Amino acid sequence: MPKRILQGTVITASSEKTIVVKVERRVRHPLYKKTIKRSNNFHAHDEGNDCKVGDQVRIIECKPISKKKSWSVMQEKK
Numbered sequence: 001m002p003k004r005i006l007q008g009t010v011i012t013a014s015s016e017k018t019i020v021v022k023v024e025r026r027v028r029h030p031l032y033k034k035t036i037k038r039s040n041n042f043h044a045h046d047e048g049n050d051c052k053v054g055d056q057v058r059i060i061e062c063k064p065i066s067k068k069k070s071w072s073v074m075q076e077k078k
Contacts, residue, residue, distance in 0.1 A: 003061040005074065006042065010055045018069060019046045021059055044071040051076055 008023035024039045043066075044059045051057055051073060060074040 005058055005060050006071075007056065007058050008042070010051050010053055010057055011041070013046070013049075013051055013053055017046055017049060019044050019051050019057070019073070021057060021071070042071050043068040044073050045069050046073045 006021075006023045008021040010019050011022045012020040021042045021044050022039055023042060024037050026035050027038055028035055042059060044057070045062070045065050056077040057073055058075040058077075059071040062070060062072040064070045065072075
């Protein structure tokens with residue numbers, strides 16, 4: 001099974017080797033047909049502590065590192 005790759009914005013980088021990434025997606029409301037934004041927060045592993053708040057990053061699914069972390073930073077864009 002292929003690993004999922006998501007793109008989002010770093011909202012918290014205060015923990016050691018951990019960042020929180022907000023991933024937004026746009027969905028269409030089933031009844032009103034209006035496009036709305038939905039978002040999820042993912043905890044991701046950042047080995048070098050390179051990411052800062054506001055960076056655009058791509059994260060990839062990996063084996064569970066801790067209770068909440070099962071994503072890893074794949075690529076960082078400033």
